[in-house]
Amino acid sequence: LQDTQLGKKPREGFSSSVGVIAATLGSAVGLGNIWKFPYVTGQNGGAAFILIYLIAALLISAPIMLSELMIGRKTHANAVGAFKTLAKHEPWFLVGVSGVISSFLIMAFYSCVAGWVFSYVFKAVAGTIESTSPQQTFAVFQTLVNGVGEPLFWQLFVLAFTGTIIMAGVSKGIERVTKALMPILFVLLLIVDIRSLTLPGASQGLKFLFQPDFSKISISVILAALGLAFFKLSVGMGTMTTYGSYMGENENLPKTVLTVMLSDTLVSIMAGIAIFPAVYAFGFKPDAGPSLLFITIPTVFSSMPFGRFFMILFFILVAVAATGAILSLLEVPVAYIVEEYKISRRMATLGTIMAIALVGSTATLSTTLLSQMHIFGKNFFDLYDFVTSNILLPLGGIFFAIFVGWRWGFEDMFEVFSNHGRLKNEGLARIYFILVKFFAPVAIALVLLTGLGFIQF
Numbered sequence: 001l002q003d004t005q006l007g008k009k010p011r012e013g014f015s016s017s018v019g020v021i022a023a024t025l026g027s028a029v030g031l032g033n034i035w036k037f038p039y040v041t042g043q044n045g046g047a048a049f050i051l052i053y054l055i056a057a058l059l060i061s062a063p064i065m066l067s068e069l070m071i072g073r074k075t076h077a078n079a080v081g082a083f084k085t086l087a088k089h090e091p092w093f094l095v096g097v098s099g100v101i102s103s104f105l106i107m108a109f110y111s112c113v114a115g116w117v118f119s120y121v122f123k124a125v126a127g128t129i130e131s132t133s134p135q136q137t138f139a140v141f142q143t144l145v146n147g148v149g150e151p152l153f154w155q156l157f158v159l160a161f162t163g164t165i166i167m168a169g170v171s172k173g174i175e176r177v178t179k180a181l182m183p184i185l186f187v188l189l190l191i192v193d194i195r196s197l198t199l200p201g202a203s204q205g206l207k208f209l210f211q212p213d214f215s216k217i218s219i220s221v222i223l224a225a226l227g228l229a230f231f232k233l234s235v236g237m238g239t240m241t242t243y244g245s246y247m248g249e250n251e252n253l254p255k256t257v258l259t260v261m262l263s264d265t266l267v268s269i270m271a272g273i274a275i276f277p278a279v280y281a282f283g284f285k286p287d288a289g290p291s292l293l294f295i296t297i298p299t300v301f302s303s304m305p306f307g308r309f310f311m312i313l314f315f316i317l318v319a320v321a322a323t324g325a326i327l328s329l330l331e332v333p334v335a336y337i338v339e340e341y342k343i344s345r346r347m348a349t350l351g352t353i354m355a356i357a358l359v360g361s362t363a364t365l366s367t368t369l370l371s372q373m374h375i376f377g378k379n380f381f382d383l384y385d386f387v388t389s390n391i392l393l394p395l396g397g398i399f400f401a402i403f404v405g406w407r408w409g410f411e412d413m414f415e416v417f418s419n420h421g422r423l424k425n426e427g428l429a430r431i432y433f434i435l436v437k438f439f440a441p442v443a444i445a446l447v448l449l450t451g452l453g454f455i456q457f
């Protein structure tokens with residue numbers, strides 16, 4: 001437990017290194033690993049894309065993640081409070097404010113999709129999505145997303161579920177739950193992987209996922225890899241600052257970042273192995289996003305022996321992945337409200353989930369009741385996704401990098417990087433510093449401007 005600026009009350013934190021990894025990995029692993037990474041990889045050159053992704057993650061996302069963790073651990077404060085501590089009376093706290101807003105907006109649409117996933121766990125158990133006809137699974141999905149009461153109920157369910165864990169606290173809630181869930185996730189993935197790989201005709205799917213095709217690599221594919229690496233590792237919005245604030249002085253932060261990044265990529269690849277061999281084995285074509293997860297997957301599982309069993313496992317594992325990600329998203333505004341406004345954790349959580357339920361309902365209803373409402377030509381769901389992924393996260397990332405590289409400076413940064421000189425990692429620190437000072441801001445600015453259509457390749 002660390003003392004805080006709050007005064008007498010000791011501030012809660014993660015209680016062990018295993019807990020640190022579980023919570024941080026829990027944040028990174030999410031819906032992104034299952035419906036985004038595998039498909040984007042298959043489409044963009046397989047193993048060649050994975051290589052590009054790893055380079056982007058290693059040279060850009062991981063350094064930003066490390067910057068956030070260090071800013072958090074140095075100050076032991078929430079995303080806004082951290083900047084207020086490090087740069088008093090300077091506008092840097094706005095980076096934290098942008099993070100609080102981003103986490104809020106991401107939750108608005110993420111909790112909607114997570115709600116669909118939770119409802120599919122129950123549908124899988126009940127057998128209502130068991131059908132080998134894509135038309136039929138399509139109809140079930142349409143009924144869900146075109147409904148009003150059902151998707152709203154499941155969104156509220158997800159918020160109440162994750163809110164209850166957040167209320168329990170950092171070590172008793174987030175840490176305890178993610179420590180239990182992460183191993184379950186790995187085991188479930190492994191079981192579904194083995195099932196998928198042992199189906200006749202599985203090799204076609206492996207080819208889709210892995211066959212390296214360097215001719216597919218273009219500037220826009222590199223930029224896609226970078227954007228993905230950002231969302232995947234939950235950086236640019238204060239999540240990692242907040243989690244870093246709960247880490248003790250002995251945690252080796254560079255090592256934590258590397259472990260989380262590599263494990264997260266492993267989960268993505270394992271998700272691809274769970275999905276594509278099975279999809280090809282039954283003669284389907286891989287599809288992106290919602291239709292892959294909610295239409296193709298149920299059809300594929302329904303086609304195999306013991307399909308219902310594996311389908312239940314699969315949706316539980318997706319629900320588990322989404323849970324860890326939402327916990328980290330929720331913690332950003334909750335920590336901010338608790339510390340900056342001195343409101344109890346319980347009330348702060350309650351207020352936050354109620355506000356997200358309100359804003360999130362506009363995402364959930366964006367294809368039905370609110371389908372006529374468009375802002376910048378986008379419905380609410382797409383708007384929240386676009387504003388966060390394409391604008392706020394990259395902007396946040398640039399500012400985290402610039403803060404460390406240009407405002408904090410090497411000496412102060414290295415104090416935190418090396419655990420007050422106890423770790424002998426100055427060489428690594430120098431490389432990291434060059435990356436955040438020069439390379440990352442320029443590379444992210446490129447992604448930002450391309451995403452907004454200012455640069456075209």
Ligand code: PFF
Pocket residue numbers: 027028029030031032033103106231232233234235237239325326328329
């Ligand atoms: N990393 C999560 C995923 O890949 O699904 C998404 C996410 C979680 C983004 C938490 C941002 C965040 F703060």
